[in-house]
Amino acid sequence: MKNRRNFLKTSLVISTGIVTTNTIPAFASTKSFPNGIIYTKDNPGKWEKKVAGHIPIITIDGKQVTIETKHGMSEKHYIVKHTVVSGNGEVLGEKIFYPTDKNAVSVFKLEEKHTVLYATSFCNKHDLWVAEFSI
Numbered sequence: 782m783k784n785r786r787n788f789l790k791t792s793l794v795i796s797t798g799i800v801t802t803n804t805i806p807a808f809a810s811t812k813s814f815p816n817g818i819i820y821t822k823d824n825p826g827k828w829e830k831k832v833a834g835h836i837p838i839i840t841i842d843g844k845q846v847t848i849e850t851k852h853g854m855s856e857k858h859y860i861v862k863h864t865v866v867s868g869n870g871e872v873l874g875e876k877i878f879y880p881t882d883k884n885a886v887s888v889f890k891l892e893e894k895h896t897v898l899y900a901t902s903f904c905n906k907h908d909l910w911v912a913e914f915s916i
C-alpha cells in the first residue's frame with residue numbers, strides 16, 4: 782500500500798511538473814517535445830512530408846514578430862490558429878483563422894525581448910507544429 786501511495790505521489794509530481802509551466806520551462810528545447818503530439822521541423826513524425834506547409838515561418842522586425850504558415854486555406858483543410866508562447870509557457874499572443882481567410886499570417890508586437898519563444902501553428906488535419914525563436 783505504501784509503495785502505491787509513493788507511486789501516486791511521484792506520478793502527481795511528474796504530471797504537475799509537465800502541466801505547470803509558469804516558472805520552469807517544461808521542455809529544454811523543441812527536440813524534447815513529445816512525439817505524436819507536437820511536430821517540429823526536426824521531428825515531424827508521421828507528417829514528415831508535410832513540414833514545408835505546416836512549420837511556422839518567423840520573421841522578426843525589432844519586437845514585431847510575423848508568423849506565416851505556407852498552407853492553403855479551404856473549408857475542409859486550413860490553419861486554425863497561431864500563438865506566440867514564452868519559454869515559461871505564457872501565451873503572449875494568439876490569432877484564430879477561419880477557412881475563408883486568404884492565408885495564415887499573424888503579426889504580434891511583443892513588449893520585451895525573450896531568449897526563448899515558441900511559434901505554434903495548428904492545422905485542422907495535421908496537428909500542432911512548433912518552431913523556437915528569440916528576439
Ligand SMILES: [Fe+2]
Binds near residue numbers: 835906907
Ligand atoms: Fe494541413
